[in-house]
Amino acid sequence: MSPVSRGFRRKREAAPAGRVPPGQYVTKDFPVLSAGPTPHTPLSTWTFSIDGGREPMSWTWEEFRALPAETLTTDIHCVTRWSKLDTAWQGVSLDVLLGMVDYDARYVLAFSDGGYTTNLPVADLLGGKAWVAFDYEGAPLGAEHGGPARLLVPHLYFWKSAKWVRGLQLRDTDVPGFWENYGYNMYGDPWREQRYAGD
Amino acid sequence: MAGTAVRGRLSWQTATVGPVTDETAKVRTLRLEVPDWPGHRAGQHVDIRLTADDGYQAERAYSIASAPGEPLAITVERLDDGEVSPYLTEDARTGDQLEVRGPIGGYFVWEEDSGGPLLLAAGGSGIVPLRAIVRERSRAGSSVPVRLLYSSRSWEDVIYSSEFGLPPGGVEVIYTLTRSQPRMWQGYARRVDNQMLAEVAWPASERPLAYVCGPTSFVESVAAGLVGLGYPAGRVKTERFGATGQ
Numbered sequence: 001m002s003p004v005s006r007g008f009r010r011k012r013e014a015a016p017a018g019r020v021p022p023g024q025y026v027t028k029d030f031p032v033l034s035a036g037p038t039p040h041t042p043l044s045t046w047t048f049s050i051d052g053g054r055e056p057m058s059w060t061w062e063e064f065r066a067l068p069a070e071t072l073t074t075d076i077h078c079v080t081r082w083s084k085l086d087t088a089w090q091g092v093s094l095d096v097l098l099g100m101v102d103y104d105a106r107y108v109l110a111f112s113d114g115g116y117t118t119n120l121p122v123a124d125l126l127g128g129k130a131w132v133a134f135d136y137e138g139a140p141l142g143a144e145h146g147g148p149a150r151l152l153v154p155h156l157y158f159w160k161s162a163k164w165v166r167g168l169q170l171r172d173t174d175v176p177g178f179w180e181n182y183g184y185n186m187y188g189d190p191w192r193e194q195r196y197a198g199d
Numbered sequence: 200m201a202g203t204a205v206r207g208r209l210s211w212q213t214a215t216v217g218p219v220t221d222e223t224a225k226v227r228t229l230r231l232e233v234p235d236w237p238g239h240r241a242g243q244h245v246d247i248r249l250t251a252d253d254g255y256q257a258e259r260a261y262s263i264a265s266a267p268g269e270p271l272a273i274t275v276e277r278l279d280d281g282e283v284s285p286y287l288t289e290d291a292r293t294g295d296q297l298e299v300r301g302p303i304g305g306y307f308v309w310e311e312d313s314g315g316p317l318l319l320a321a322g323g324s325g326i327v328p329l330r331a332i333v334r335e336r337s338r339a340g341s342s343v344p345v346r347l348l349y350s351s352r353s354w355e356d357v358i359y360s361s362e363f364g365l366p367p368g369g370v371e372v373i374y375t376l377t378r379s380q381p382r383m384w385q386g387y388a389r390r391v392d393n394q395m396l397a398e399v400a401w402p403a404s405e406r407p408l409a410y411v412c413g414p415t416s417f418v419e420s421v422a423a424g425l426v427g428l429g430y431p432a433g434r435v436k437t438e439r440f441g442a443t444g445q
Contacts, residue, residue, distance in 0.1 A: 002211070002250040002256065003213050003250065003296040004250050004296070005251070005291070005295060006295050007291075008250065008251045009255075010255045010282070012282050031415065032415040034437065034439070035306050035436065035437060036422065037422035037432045037435050037437065038423065039432065080260055081258060081260070114432055115433065178306075181305075196208075196209050198209070199209075
């Protein structure tokens with residue numbers, strides 16, 4: 001039972017019912033959180049690769065952008081407690097990308113410019129739930145928000161949507177990524193408030 | 200990139216507000232008495248949870264202002280459209296109760312064996328975790344040289360000004376006041392730019408370690424500027440405060 005903080009009262013409007021996970025508040029900004037400087041990889045040297053399948057796969061920027069892309073509108077939820085509703089994205093579905101790879105792994109470690117990694121179950125990338133996004137609100141995704149391309153897995157806390165993503169390593173076992181090594185949750189379901197290890 | 204795994208479950212603990220110190224007109228330091236505080240490292244943060252008498256709860260994260268081994272303290276800047284920070288900076292009184300969970304984070308952390316020389320760059324209330332680092336350096340008896348570049352709007356907005364007015368040996372504090380300056384001000388009077396960084400930052404050849412904390416625009420420009428001066432990206436640790444009404 002939480003103690004009452006004397007004199008504390010709600011100041012924000014209640015979020016739309018069922019729309020915002022517990023402990024989150026709605027923001028109209030798009031805050032930036034990352035552990036180091038923003039990398040700037042030229043598109044001429046950018047690739048997206050998937051390792052750990054029968055054959056390694058890699059796409060140049062032109063090849064990646066030639067893949068069928070989807071537009072979608074979704075809510076995103078950051079572990080630092082902001083949620084942003086109705087964000088509009090364009091990206092290539094992981095169904096498309098993983099559909100071109102022969103594999104039987106159950107987990108991935110996504111890796112990014114700057115050395116960032118994050119781990120996810122393959123099942124959370126399939127079935128229209130995850131994209132490699134390159135366009136935000138009708139414009140190319142800015143570098144501070146993860147451009148030229150970031151992972152977009154909106155049903156998990158947003159640190160799983162790795163910025164500056166450069167590929168996936170398919171793995172038989174689940175290993176912690178960058179923030180997961182520092183005590184953040186291995187899975188990160190915002191609806192179960194899985195912020196930290198053990199939540 | 201190797202981290203220290205923190206695998207125990209972090210549970211909420213009741214904290215009692217201890218002494219409070221007004222740092223500026225908008226910024227207050229609150230000591231939090233937590234009977235079973237497990238200790239923390241310099242640069243980590245905590246989650247704070249407030250509960251209203253109707254059961255409504257709000258949670259936010261705040262950087263820890265105190266060094267390891269010191270009583271837990273947070274320094275909070277009031278954001279006028281915020282929900283938690285106005286309470287903590289205006290309403291909370293010694294003896295009030297709230298909940299705390301932590302410590303959290305293990306990357307934006309300095310310990311004696313992290314080494315240096317240290318370049319610390321703070322924008323506004325981004326000074327808080329860097330102050331914990333400076334205090335930890337003293338507490339640990341480290342002689343790592345420190346340059347702290349601290350950007351504020353005005354002298355009235357400088358947090359911990361008396362503490363940094365007499366910095367420990369080996370710590371240099373360089374201010375820039377971006378909006379207004381006292382008469383006869385001799386220091387920098389503009390936003391941090393590449394020229395200022397070139398003047399203040401340790402040369403990359405000395406293998407410095409940089410910690411940059413502040414609003415996103417500050418962190419983006421400082422981190423990019425340090426990379427431009429030859430700092431390896433992995434030696435520039437950043438922590439950003441979005442303008443999110445926290």
